[in-house]
Amino acid sequence: MSTSTDNTHAEERAGRLRWFKEARFGMFIHWGLYSQLGRWEWTMHNEQIPRSEYEKLAETWQPKPRPMREWARLAKAAGMKYMVMTTKHHEGFCLWDSQQTDYNAARRGPGRDLVREYVEACREFGLKVGFYYSLMDWHHPDGMHCAEDEEARRRFIDFTFGCVRELCSNYGEIAVLWYDNAYPKLPGEGWRAKELNAMARELQPQILINNRSGVTEDFGTPEGRVKPEKDKAWEACMTMNGAWAYVPSAIDWVSVRQILEMLRKAAAGDGNLLLNVGPKADGSLPEEAVERLEDVGRWIAANGEALYGRMDTAENLCLMNTGAWTLKGNTAYFWSNRWPGNGQIVLGRWHTDVLKAGFLATGEPINFERRGSRLFLTGLPRANPDTIAQVAVIKLECTEPPRQELDWSYVDPEE
Numbered sequence: 001m002s003t004s005t006d007n008t009h010a011e012e013r014a015g016r017l018r019w020f021k022e023a024r025f026g027m028f029i030h031w032g033l034y035s036q037l038g039r040w041e042w043t044m045h046n047e048q049i050p051r052s053e054y055e056k057l058a059e060t061w062q063p064k065p066r067p068m069r070e071w072a073r074l075a076k077a078a079g080m081k082y083m084v085m086t087t088k089h090h091e092g093f094c095l096w097d098s099q100q101t102d103y104n105a106a107r108r109g110p111g112r113d114l115v116r117e118y119v120e121a122c123r124e125f126g127l128k129v130g131f132y133y134s135l136m137d138w139h140h141p142d143g144m145h146c147a148e149d150e151e152a153r154r155r156f157i158d159f160t161f162g163c164v165r166e167l168c169s170n171y172g173e174i175a176v177l178w179y180d181n182a183y184p185k186l187p188g189e190g191w192r193a194k195e196l197n198a199m200a201r202e203l204q205p206q207i208l209i210n211n212r213s214g215v216t217e218d219f220g221t222p223e224g225r226v227k228p229e230k231d232k233a234w235e236a237c238m239t240m241n242g243a244w245a246y247v248p249s250a251i252d253w254v255s256v257r258q259i260l261e262m263l264r265k266a267a268a269g270d271g272n273l274l275l276n277v278g279p280k281a282d283g284s285l286p287e288e289a290v291e292r293l294e295d296v297g298r299w300i301a302a303n304g305e306a307l308y309g310r311m312d313t314a315e316n317l318c319l320m321n322t323g324a325w326t327l328k329g330n331t332a333y334f335w336s337n338r339w340p341g342n343g344q345i346v347l348g349r350w351h352t353d354v355l356k357a358g359f360l361a362t363g364e365p366i367n368f369e370r371r372g373s374r375l376f377l378t379g380l381p382r383a384n385p386d387t388i389a390q391v392a393v394i395k396l397e398c399t400e401p402p403r404q405e406l407d408w409s410y411v412d413p414e415e
Contacts, residue, residue: 026075036057036281177207191213191214235273240275253292264307313327314327327401346376353398
């Protein structure tokens with residue numbers, strides 16, 4: 001491939017990614033037959049439930065009318081810019097009116113196209129639409145046999161192409177195609193992933209595709225950790241309580257402060273956070289999720305400048321005892337979640353002149369003084385001024401991109 005062609009593809013990808021890299025925050029939704037069981041989305045597999053027994057859940061599932069409006073309303077209030085919903089998880093049940101199988105929401109218990117309702121809710125609240133699609137399938141008769149049986153492979157890949165074609169054809173503009181779990185591991189080009197993604201792009205020229213079909217595509221997807229991926233767009237997918245699907249017994253809910261730290265880490269590494277919510281079987285949202293995301297939204301409404309838009313990696317700024325950073329050009333945002341009680345914050349190993357300092361949420365100015373490699377922020381209130389999560393953001397406008405010396409050694413500044 002020529003260099004000019006490579007450059008063209010790189011420019012096209014950068015164009016597709018522009019909204020994504022400025023959005024920072026999205027909602028992941030895991031919802032399916034497993035939501036009735038309340039024992040994780042892998043229950044069919046982990047408990048070895050026979051297909052004939054598990055299929056009965058398709059007849060008993062009765063979601064309430066249009067619960068997706070609740071999801072989209074909450075996502076909007078939380079400061080999220082897009083959503084990704086499981087259109088088919090590993091259990092194999094399709095949430096749309098598929099012509100590939102009658103094991104779908106329109107022809108079984110729900111009696112309607114749940115994907116269409118989801119898309120309409122996203123658009124009502126101005127959110128970009130994302131589709132999760134599991135390549136692995138425990139229900140399809142060829143799903144677990146296609147690695148060793150050529151005919152089974154052909155049938156299953158045809159089924160997969162048919163499903164993705166429907167999702168990319170029937171719902172207008174789709175922003176994200178989020179594959180999961182290309183299992184079993186088919187030899188060579190067994191999944192025909194390049195061809196599959198080329199078909200998706202022909203139908204949806206601006207669609208973003210993740211890296212889980214076996215092809216790198218547009219963005220990486222670290223799971224369970226907010227960890228930057230070098231030289232590529234990335235999105236960390238995280239749970240709020242250790243479970244993707246609805247689990248009523250879950251008690252280990254993350255705090256608002258923990259969610260904000262996930263967001264800070266994502267923005268500091270020029271990445272995104274896709275935060276999961278597992279709706280109940282009827283589609284209503286767990287109260288714990290609603291409470292936390294509403295608080296996150298109130299915090300972001302006051303401090304969103306430190307999160308949204310094109311950010312620079314904060315790799316030249318140090319984790320401090322009193323907080324950590326995001327960075328945008330010559331402006332650094334110090335997210336202080338460990339507030340000092342002596343009325344001052346001292347930033348060591350500081351090597352940049354500061355023009356202005358103040359609280360982002362209110363614009364109230366902060367006194368500052370640079371003494372050699374130490375920056376003193378003084379006259380601060382005794383308690384953290386952020387009443388939502390005790391995470392105050394201090395905005396530092398500098399003469400150049402700020403930096404701190406990254407060094408484990410200690411050097412006495414007076415020597």
